[in-house]
Amino acid sequence: MYISLPQRGTRPKTGAPAARVSSVVITLGVVSMLTDISSESVASILPLYITGALGLSTIAYGFIDGIYQGVSAIVRIGGGWASDRTDNPKWVAFFGYAASAATKVGLLFVSGFAGIASVIALDRLGKGVRTAPRDALITASSEPSNLGKSFGVHRMLDTIGAAGGPLLAFLILFFVPTGYHLVFIVSLGFAVVGVVILGLLVPAIRPRRQSAATGEARKPFRWRTLAEPRLRRLVLTAGILAVLTVGDGFIYLVLQDRSPFAAQWFPLLYVGTNVAFFIFAVPLGRLADRFGRARVFVLGHLALLAAYACAALPVGGAAVTIACLVLLGAFYAATDGVLAALASEVTPPENRATGIAAAQTVVAIGRLIGSTMFGILWFAAGRELAVVIVAAALAAAIPALLLLVRPLTRVAAVG
Amino acid sequence: MTSRARLVTAVVLTVVLLGATAAYCVSAIVGYQARQAVPADAQTAAFDTQVADDRIVFRNTTADAAYGLVASVSAADAGGSRSVSDVPCDRVYSEARSTMCLRIDRGVLTTFSANLLDAEGAVQKSWPLPGIPSRTRVSPDGERVAFTSFVTGEAYATVGFATATQISTIDGEDFGNLEGFSFTVDGAANTAIDRNFWGVTFTADPDVFYATAAAGSKTWLVRGDLAARTLTAVRESVECPSLSPDGTRIAYKKNISTTATAYWSIAVLDLATNEETVMPDTRNIDDQVEWLDDSTLLYGMPRDDQPGDADVWAIPADGSGASALFIEHASSPSVVR
Numbered sequence: 001m002y003i004s005l006p007q008r009g010t011r012p013k014t015g016a017p018a019a020r021v022s023s024v025v026i027t028l029g030v031v032s033m034l035t036d037i038s039s040e041s042v043a044s045i046l047p048l049y050i051t052g053a054l055g056l057s058t059i060a061y062g063f064i065d066g067i068y069q070g071v072s073a074i075v076r077i078g079g080g081w082a083s084d085r086t087d088n089p090k091w092v093a094f095f096g097y098a099a100s101a102a103t104k105v106g107l108l109f110v111s112g113f114a115g116i117a118s119v120i121a122l123d124r125l126g127k128g129v130r131t132a133p134r135d136a137l138i139t140a141s142s143e144p145s146n147l148g149k150s151f152g153v154h155r156m157l158d159t160i161g162a163a164g165g166p167l168l169a170f171l172i173l174f175f176v177p178t179g180y181h182l183v184f185i186v187s188l189g190f191a192v193v194g195v196v197i198l199g200l201l202v203p204a205i206r207p208r209r210q211s212a213a214t215g216e217a218r219k220p221f222r223w224r225t226l227a228e229p230r231l232r233r234l235v236l237t238a239g240i241l242a243v244l245t246v247g248d249g250f251i252y253l254v255l256q257d258r259s260p261f262a263a264q265w266f267p268l269l270y271v272g273t274n275v276a277f278f279i280f281a282v283p284l285g286r287l288a289d290r291f292g293r294a295r296v297f298v299l300g301h302l303a304l305l306a307a308y309a310c311a312a313l314p315v316g317g318a319a320v321t322i323a324c325l326v327l328l329g330a331f332y333a334a335t336d337g338v339l340a341a342l343a344s345e346v347t348p349p350e351n352r353a354t355g356i357a358a359a360q361t362v363v364a365i366g367r368l369i370g371s372t373m374f375g376i377l378w379f380a381a382g383r384e385l386a387v388v389i390v391a392a393a394l395a396a397a398i399p400a401l402l403l404l405v406r407p408l409t410r411v412a413a414v415g
Numbered sequence: 416m417t418s419r420a421r422l423v424t425a426v427v428l429t430v431v432l433l434g435a436t437a438a439y440c441v442s443a444i445v446g447y448q449a450r451q452a453v454p455a456d457a458q459t460a461a462f463d464t465q466v467a468d469d470r471i472v473f474r475n476t477t478a479d480a481a482y483g484l485v486a487s488v489s490a491a492d493a494g495g496s497r498s499v500s501d502v503p504c505d506r507v508y509s510e511a512r513s514t515m516c517l518r519i520d521r522g523v524l525t526t527f528s529a530n531l532l533d534a535e536g537a538v539q540k541s542w543p544l545p546g547i548p549s550r551t552r553v554s555p556d557g558e559r560v561a562f563t564s565f566v567t568g569e570a571y572a573t574v575g576f577a578t579a580t581q582i583s584t585i586d587g588e589d590f591g592n593l594e595g596f597s598f599t600v601d602g603a604a605n606t607a608i609d610r611n612f613w614g615v616t617f618t619a620d621p622d623v624f625y626a627t628a629a630a631g632s633k634t635w636l637v638r639g640d641l642a643a644r645t646l647t648a649v650r651e652s653v654e655c656p657s658l659s660p661d662g663t664r665i666a667y668k669k670n671i672s673t674t675a676t677a678y679w680s681i682a683v684l685d686l687a688t689n690e691e692t693v694m695p696d697t698r699n700i701d702d703q704v705e706w707l708d709d710s711t712l713l714y715g716m717p718r719d720d721q722p723g724d725a726d727v728w729a730i731p732a733d734g735s736g737a738s739a740l741f742i743e744h745a746s747s748p749s750v751v752r
Contacts, residue, residue: 047565048519049722051547112719113676170525172440176447177483177521178723182440189436193429200425253566256545264543266566268524379608 024141025150027201029157034194036161038187044166049180073364075128080357087208089133096130101191107184132357139344140207148293151337152285156278163274211349230346235362237401242366244394246374251311258316276329284333293342294405300334303327308391312384455481455499462500462536470751472509476724477744493742502536508749510553515560517548529562545579550703554617559584561615578613600648614655614703625656655703666704666712683732694730696738705748715746
C-alpha cells in the first residue's frame, strides 16, 4: 500500500477513476486500528474482569450494555451535527477519540461496578461522537469515484484492530492471569498513539469551505436538506434491511447448538467473522464503486441470507460453521463501509456528517429492534422456524429494495 | 509546524509511547514470573494425597507459584497450613470421589471448559463452555454434576445477559441445558424469552435439585425434577441456592438493591417454616454459599485492593453473629465430608 505525506488540502478535485486511496484515509484507518485495539482489548476482557477480578456477576453488565448502544446511537447524530455546524470534522472526531483515550486512564483508578460502568459509558460516548465526522473526513479526502474502495480500506484497517485487540488482551492474560491492569495500560498506550497520529497527521479538512472553493455555492448547515429524497430513500432501505438483520450473537447461538465444533469455539466465532470482513472489505468496496454502491449494499444482504440458510440447515459441522462466518464477514464488508459511502454520496458536503450519522443511527436502531423481535420469534416459533421466517422476509425484501434504490444506483453510475 | 516536522513528531511520539508500553509490559511479565518463581508458602502435594479426613477444598489465590491451583485445608483447622495440588481451576467443587473443575483455558484463543476430575486430579470428562465459568456443584452421592457459565464470547457476540446451566451424570448422561426444562411460576408456564437458570444445588433425592430462575427483572428459587424435566418456582428473589447438609434450610444470595445495579446479601430460608433470615454481613456478596456444617456458612469475598485475590469468610447460619475471616487467599470453597 502506498503511503505518502498527507497533502494538506491540496488534493486535486478531479482524478482518474482508479485513483489511489488517499493517504488521509490510510492515516484515519491506522488511527481507527489503534483505537480499536485499545477499546476491543478492554471490551473483550471486561466480562472476565468483572467476574474474575471484581467477583461480580455479569448481570448488570449485559443490562447496561444495552443502554449504551442506545446512547451511542443518539450521540452519533450529535457528533455529525457538530461536525457539519462547525465545518470541522477533524477536531470533532479528535474530541471523540480523546474522550475514549481519557477513559482508559479512568479504568486504572476506578474499582467497583459503578465506576467501571460510567467509564465504559464515556468510552461509548466518545465512539458515538467520532464515527460520523471521521467518515465525513474520509469522504472529503477521497475521489467520488473510489469512495467505496476508500471506505473499504478504512474498514479493513479498523477490523484488524477489532480482531487484534482481543487477541492481544488474551495474550497478556496468558502471561499474567491477573494482569487486567496491564491490559488497561496497553489499551491506554494504543489509544494515546491513535490520538497523537490523528492530531498531528490528519489535515483539518473543511468540507463546506472546500466545496465552496470549487465553485459550488457555499451553503450553511440545514436540517431541512436531510429530508432530501435520495437520503430518505437510502435511510428507508437501510432501516428495513436492518430490522431484518439478526444479531450475530443469535446466529452463533444457533450454530453452537447444532455443531460441537461451534460449541467448542463459541467464544471465538467473532474472530472468524472479523477475518472474513478484513479479507472482503477492499474488494467489495471496489466492486461497489464499479457496480453501484446501492446495488452492492442491498445485494450484500444475500450473504446475510445465505448465512441464515447455513444456520437453519439441519446439518452442522466445522464446514457449515466456517461458511457461516465467512458469509457474515462478507455481509459486513458489503454493507458497513458501503453505507457510509452511499450516505456521503446522497448528501451535500455541508450536511454530510449528519447524513452519514442519520443512516448509521437508523441502522443501529433498526438492528436493535430486529434483534428484539427475533428474540420474541425465537421463542414463539422455535429457533429453526424463526430463522426461516426472517430469511423469507429478507428474501422478499431484497428484490423490492433493489427496485427502490434504483434511482441511487443511476446517480452513482454518473458520479 | 511543517508537515515534515509533524510527521517526525508523530513518529517519535509513537515509538516512545509504544516502546514505553512494551517495556512496561515486559517488566510486568518478568515481575509476575519472578513472583511465580517464589516457592509456594504452603506444602505441595499430589491431588490424591491432600489432607485426608474432613477437608475444605478451594482455589488458592496466594500471589506465588500456587496461584489458581486447587488446595485444601483440614476442616478442623481451617486457618492451619494448606496443601496445594498441581491442578489449576478457576472454580472448583469437590465431593469425596469426584471434583468439578471449571477452567479458563488461557491463550491467544481463550476458551472455557467444565471438567470432571477423578480422585487423582486427572480429567475424566470435559464439556466446552460458551463463556466465563460461574458456578458448579457435585451431588452429595457424587453421581451428578451441574455447571453454569455465562454466555459471553466477545462484545460482538453478546446477546445481553445469558447463562447456560447443564446437569449431567458422571456416567455421561446429559440432561442438557436447563432452558429445555418446562418452567412454571404459580402454576402457569413461564415462557419468557429472557429466561435464565443458574446456580444448581443438589438434594439427597437423585431426581430433585434446586436452582435459580430469572426472567425480566425477577428471580426465583426453583425446585427441579430431573425425571420429569420440570422447574417449579418456590419463592421469589433467591439466587444461587445452597441446601444445608441436613436438607432443612437453603442459603442463598438475595438482591437487596433498589436500583438497577444488584447488591446481594446472604439469607437462609427454613424450608419447613418458610422463614427467611438475612445474615448481618452488609458487604455485597456474590457467591454460591457452601455449608461448613449445619450451623455455619462459607463464602468467597474478593479483595478490593488486589484484583484476582479473595478470602473465604464464615458466618453463623442462624444470623446470630458477625462474619469472620475463615481462609485467607482462597475462593470457591467446598467441604468434603
